[in-house]
Amino acid sequence: MLPIVAAPADAESATGEHPLRGKRIYIPPMAYGSARAFASAFRAIGLEAEPTPPSDERTRELGARYTSGDECYPAKVTVGDFMKLLQRPDTDPARIALFMPTAEGPCRFGQYAPYLRHVLDANGYRKVEILSPTSGNAYDGLGSLSKPFVRTGWRALLAADLLQKTLLIYRPYEERRGDAEALYEESLADLCGTLESTPTEPGVQLLALRDSMVRCRDRFRKLAPKRALGSHPVIGIVGEIFCRLNTFSNENLVRCLEEYGAEAWLSDIVEWIWYTNSEHFRKLKLTGRIWTTEALGAWVRKRVQKRDEHVLLEPFEEDFKGREEPDIYEILECARPYLPREGAFGEMVLNVGKVVYLAKKGAAGIIDISPFTCMNGIVCEAIYPRISRDLGGIPIRNFYFDGTQSDLDRDLGVYMELARSYQKKKCG
Numbered sequence: 470m471l472p473i474v475a476a477p478a479d480a481e482s483a484t485g486e487h488p489l490r491g492k493r494i495y496i497p498p499m500a501y502g503s504a505r506a507f508a509s510a511f512r513a514i515g516l517e518a519e520p521t522p523p524s525d526e527r528t529r530e531l532g533a534r535y536t537s538g539d540e541c542y543p544a545k546v547t548v549g550d551f552m553k554l555l556q557r558p559d560t561d562p563a564r565i566a567l568f569m570p571t572a573e574g575p576c577r578f579g580q581y582a583p584y585l586r587h588v589l590d591a592n593g594y595r596k597v598e599i600l601s602p603t604s605g606n607a608y609d610g611l612g613s614l615s616k617p618f619v620r621t622g623w624r625a626l627l628a629a630d631l632l633q634k635t636l637l638i639y640r641p642y643e644e645r646r647g648d649a650e651a652l653y654e655e656s657l658a659d660l661c662g663t664l665e666s667t668p669t670e671p672g673v674q675l676l677a678l679r680d681s682m683v684r685c686r687d688r689f690r691k692l693a694p695k696r697a698l699g700s701h702p703v704i705g706i707v708g709e710i711f712c713r714l715n716t717f718s719n720e721n722l723v724r725c726l727e728e729y730g731a732e733a734w735l736s737d738i739v740e741w742i743w744y745t746n747s748e749h750f751r752k753l754k755l756t757g758r759i760w761t762t763e764a765l766g767a768w769v770r771k772r773v774q775k776r777d778e779h780v781l782l783e784p785f786e787e788d789f790k791g792r793e794e795p796d797i798y799e800i801l802e803c804a805r806p807y808l809p810r811e812g813a814f815g816e817m818v819l820n821v822g823k824v825v826y827l828a829k830k831g832a833a834g835i836i837d838i839s840p841f842t843c844m845n846g847i848v849c850e851a852i853y854p855r856i857s858r859d860l861g862g863i864p865i866r867n868f869y870f871d872g873t874q875s876d877l878d879r880d881l882g883v884y885m886e887l888a889r890s891y892q893k894k895k896c897g
Contacts, residue, residue, distance in 0.1 A: 489566060494518040494600060495554060496568045497547045500714040502633050502657050503738055506625035509661040513621050513669055514614045518568075521550040524717040528553055529872050535588050542840035542871050543711035544581055546718055548588060555594055566598040617669040623742070623774060624678055625664055628781055630737040631682060632656050635689050635788060637723070641701050641732045642694035649692060656685035675780055683784045690788075699791060701732040702885075702892050705827030707820040708838035709845055710741055712870055719838050719870055720877050726836075729885040734792060734832065736823055739778075743797035744819055746771055751810070795826050803829075807852050816845040821852055824865060828856075833895075834864040834888035841871035861895065864888055 494511055496518060498504035504520035511518030524546060532549025540548075551567055554560060569582045582601040589597050632653060640649035659681050667677040704726055712718045713736065723733045746767070753764045782789075795803075801810050804822030824835045837853070839846025846867055853865040864887040868880070 489516050489600070492517065492564050492566045492598065494566045494568050495521050495551070497521055497550060498524075498715065499711050500629070500633065500738060501716065502653070503626055503629040503714075505657055506629040506660055506664065507622060509664040510618060510622040510625040513664045513667070514618050516614070521554055524550055524715075528717070531556075532872075535592070540584070541709075541843055542718060543709070543715070544584070545872065546711075546715065547581065548585060551585065552588075552592075555597065562594050563596040565596075566600050568600050570601060620671060620773070620777075621664065621669055621674065624674070624777055624781070625660075626738050626742070627778060628660050628678055628682060629657075630739050631781060631785060632660065632685060633735070633737065634792070635686070635785065637733050637735055638698065638788060638792060639689050639692055639694070641727045641730075642696050642698055644693055644695045649689070652688045652692060656688055659684055675777060679780050679784065682781050686784045686788060699732070701730055702833035702888055703734050703827075703831065704731045704885075704888060705824065705832040705835045706733050706735040706838060707823050707827075707835065707849075708736075708868075709816055709840055709843050710736075710738065712840050712843075713838040714738070718840075718872075719868070720875075722836070722838060722868065722877065722881070725877060725881050726885070729881055731833075731885060731888070734827060734830075736819070737794070740794070740797070740800075740819060740823075741816075742774075744800075746774075747797050747801070748814075791830070793830075795823075800826060807856060808848075813848070817848045820845065820849045821856070824853070824856055825860070828860045828863050832863070833892040834866070834884065836884070837865070837867045839867065839869055841869040843869070862891060864891055 494508075494516060496504045496508050496511075498520045501520075508518040508520055528546060528549035530549070531552040532545030532547075535548050535552050536545050547569070555562060555565065567585065569585055582599055586599055589595065589599075635656075636649055636653045639652075643649045660678075663677050663681040664674075667674050706713055706723065716723070723735060726733050749767055750759075750764075753759050753761070753767065758764060800819060800822035802822070803825035804810065804818050807825075808818050808821045810818050820837060824837075827835060835853075837846060837849055839849075846869060850867045853867070857863055857865050864884065866884050868877070
């Protein structure tokens with residue numbers, strides 16, 4: 470059996486050639502723009518990479534065929550997309566590496582990579598490698614390429630989040646349908662091209678990416694809105710990270726909300742990265758390792774990431790006024806009265822804290838998007854009624870997805886009536 474973590478570092482020194490050279494890395498699109506940018510980060514260090522082909526009904530069919538039914542919906546979607554790719558007649562399994570990260574904690578996500586290895590081996594795809602970084606090994610499996618990739622990959626995800634946030638701020642107000650999407654595609658191409666054409670030397674790369682963000686911002690500012698930006702009721706979107714960001718999995722719920730005259734404030738990928746960083750520091754303190762070399766390295770990494778965030782975010786400060794993302798510790802403190810981080814772990818803490826924050830920032834309602842049977846979603850749903858009462862009756866609704874057809878349009882129409890009533894009462 471091939472190892473879960475592809476391309477061990479010692480293999481590079483033995484042959485002089487990186488084991489992933491000549492292979493193509495496929496990335497499941499948790500979020501469309503982030504997957505494209507992340508693939509460009511791999512290409513920036515000389516490796517072939519691209520997102521998996523768009524999900525469709527064949528994805529659901531194969532996902533159901535190669536899973537047992539006990540897995541959550543994101544597992545079905547990612548397995549289905551990978552198997553659809555491998556069954557193409559032009560695919561050479563020996564040249565394929567599938568990107569499937571893992572993590573600790575209560576979520577079944579931590580078992581995706583081992584389960585995917587089992588599915589591949591059981592169906593004759595033993596030659597397919599899995600590149601599976603964890604919070605423990607980061608990207609050590611990339612050997613000498615790990616250092617430039619870690620920072621490039623971080624910046625790629627950060628910039629992609631900024632572009633997605635910009636799209637969601639401008640798209641509900643576009644005069645002509647499709648104009649904002651066109652600008653978003655142009656901006657994504659700009660970001661990806663910048664990542665791939667710029668040296669990975671940190672200072673040079675950061676300035677080039679900032680220039681790209683300025684160009685992207687200016688494109689959107691030329692979009693003539695039909696109504697004043699920010700005039701629609703704002704609906705905060707929280708939930709399980711894959712399901713809330715993957716438009717195929719959630720039946721494009723955000724776009725449906727916009728059709729009802731709402732503006733969506735969507736929790737992004739970087740929020741999770743800040744959370745895992747904070748958990749690292751908490752565990753270092755709990756285990757008496759806060760004055761160690763490991764802790765110093767974590768502190769330096771955080772300072773570098775914060776500087777990157779400040780530089781890339783600065784061009785959008787005016788555009789994001791009133792839509793500022795909170796520091797991770799502010800989210801955790803917002804959650805504390807309902808779900809203290811010391812007694813819970815992962816997305817449930819983030820979702821509860823972000824709901825409180827979004828309500829305080831003036832959201833007219835909150836939607837939690839989760840896979841059917843998701844423990845994080847179920848725990849949060851039990852807490853949301855109390856939060857709603859404490860915050861003046863703000864409507865908080867869970868939407869669960871498992872790939873079966875539902876009357877999403879009708880349910881969102883009813884929900885938006887509740888959100889508008891709450892907003893009128895709050896403003897009246």
